[in-house]
Amino acid sequence: MKLNALMDNFGARQDVKRVGRGMGSGYGKTAGRGHKGQKSRSGSRKQATFQGGQMPILRRFPKFGFNNPFAKEYVTINLGDIEKFIAAGKIDAGKEITVDSLLAAKVINRKLDGLKVLAKGEIKSAVNVVADKWSKAAEAAIVKAGGTIKNN
Secondary structure (H helix, E strand, O other): OOHHHOOOOOOOOOOOOOOOOOHHHOOOOOOOOOOOOHHHOOOOOOOOOOOOOOOOHHHHOOOOOOOOOOOOOOEEEEHHHHHHHHHHOOOOOOOEEOHHHHHHOOOOOOOOOOEEEEOOOOOOOOOEEEEOEEOHHHHHHHHHOOOEEEEO
């Protein structure tokens, strides 16, 4: 094997189409763009949503509602999930359960704006939860099990 004998596989490289280089090339004069019209001009293309000059469907439909750019988004976790992860050994019931501890245990994927605890499922372990928000039922269940819940 010699370095000067190395070659690409057949068909790996394609010759560049040399447009606008004379009639003999097959792509001379109009360079394969045809005659006149929007597509023959340089730097001009129809948008993907163009609908032949009629009013586009996205502009025909009415807009409604409001998206609050400052709304906080919370990571939610259910009591049943906390109990399940304690049983699996991912979460230590003796330590405080925080967003960071859940993230480290790979129970949640990302932090977002905080942690919200919901009451779906039941909890038997006495846990100390540090969260930003929680439901009243979740708080009652945690306290009933002998744990505490406090604000982050």
